[in-house]
Amino acid sequence: MLPQLAVLAKILCLLMVVMCGAVPAMVRSVSLYSTCSSGNVTVMGRLIKAVERTDHNAPYQKLTTQSEDFSKMLYIFAEKSQRYICFNKKWKLVGLLKKQKGYCQFYEEYNGSYLTYRNVNNSRYLGFNKSGYPIKNRGRQECFNFIKYNPHADINHHNSLVNADMGGMGPRDPYVVSRKPSPARDNTKNSLLQADSTRETIHTTHHYRHSNRWKMRQGEKMSAPRRWPHESRLFVEANKY
Numbered sequence: 001m002l003p004q005l006a007v008l009a010k011i012l013c014l015l016m017v018v019m020c021g022a023v024p025a026m027v028r029s030v031s032l033y034s035t036c037s038s039g040n041v042t043v044m045g046r047l048i049k050a051v052e053r054t055d056h057n058a059p060y061q062k063l064t065t066q067s068e069d070f071s072k073m074l075y076i077f078a079e080k081s082q083r084y085i086c087f088n089k090k091w092k093l094v095g096l097l098k099k100q101k102g103y104c105q106f107y108e109e110y111n112g113s114y115l116t117y118r119n120v121n122n123s124r125y126l127g128f129n130k131s132g133y134p135i136k137n138r139g140r141q142e143c144f145n146f147i148k149y150n151p152h153a154d155i156n157h158h159n160s161l162v163n164a165d166m167g168g169m170g171p172r173d174p175y176v177v178s179r180k181p182s183p184a185r186d187n188t189k190n191s192l193l194q195a196d197s198t199r200e201t202i203h204t205t206h207h208y209r210h211s212n213r214w215k216m217r218q219g220e221k222m223s224a225p226r227r228w229p230h231e232s233r234l235f236v237e238a239n240k241y
């Protein structure tokens with residue numbers, strides 16, 4: 001994607017966020033699957049492990065990523081525990097109620113088709129061993145690899161199909177929806193850009209998707225509106241709030 005397109009997209013997203021305020025329904029929660037432990041990252045109080053999903057722990061596996069600005073630094077927040085995934089001063093992984101700059105911030109990066117989470121202060125990676133315990137120092141690469149799962153696959157499936165041909169903001173995103181594999185693997189990865197998948201927005205999708213009004217508005221500002229319907233749809237929806 002052209003750099004200026006990316007910048008414009010970010011500006012649109014910023015507008016969207018400003019207008020929506022903190023609408024919880026606009027946040028997409030994900031689960032992070034650790035390929036080494038074959039479990040999802042689970043935050044129960046301070047304790048962080050990667051374990052298989054059960055009825056009991058499923059809510060503790062719902063995570064969201066948050067960015068304070070448009071840098072690539074992310075906080076990983078566990079909704080049920082209301083805690084952030086952080087390193088403490090001894091570089092042990094803990095769930096903290098208050099986010100701390102640096103220790104709780106990660107860069108989400110690609111390694112092959114997997115995601116890795118590198119602490120911004122230090123080059124430590126989020127990793128879990130085969131038993132699901134956080135890794136302190138070294139381990140096999142697969143123990144630092146993750147796949148993002150979207151638990152709301154059924155709701156989002158339609159949107160994924162709709163957006164599938166529109167390209168995405170990021171490079172290959174190992175973004176997997178439960179049950180039904182989606183063609184929209186290129187979908188946006190930034191949590192702000194992920195804000196499209198909610199029940200609320202689904203109703204409006206078709207209506208605005210076929211409208212040319214926004215394409216024309218975009219066309220005035222730039223000459224390559226081809227990728228815009230996705231972002232402009234967010235913009236239109238944001239207007240409703």
Ligand SMILES: *[C@@H]1O[C@H](CO)[C@@H](O)[C@H](O)[C@H]1NC(C)=O
Pocket residue numbers: 031033038039040051052053054061149150151178179
């Ligand atoms: C991880 O979470 C996803 C989404 O909730 C779920 O589909 C998957 O079965 C879970 N995997 C494991 C190993 O618990």
Ligand SMILES: *[C@@H]1O[C@H](CO)[C@@H](O)[C@H](O)[C@H]1NC(C)=O
Pocket residue numbers: 101102103120121
């Ligand atoms: C970690 O990073 C934050 C923000 O980038 C910085 O303020 C802090 O001093 C750093 N701490 C350490 C121990 O490097």
Ligand SMILES: *[C@@H]1O[C@H](CO)[C@@H](O)[C@H](O)[C@H]1NC(C)=O
Pocket residue numbers: 111112116141144
């Ligand atoms: C990515 O994976 C390769 C092996 O495929 C490994 O050698 C390398 O250290 C990994 N890089 C990061 C940043 O994890």
Ligand SMILES: *[C@@H]1O[C@H](CO)[C@@H](O)[C@H](O)[C@H]1NC(C)=O
Pocket residue numbers: 129130131132133134
């Ligand atoms: C994983 O780490 C825990 C805690 O450090 C340790 O007790 C356990 O033996 C490790 N499991 C494997 C398979 O390395």
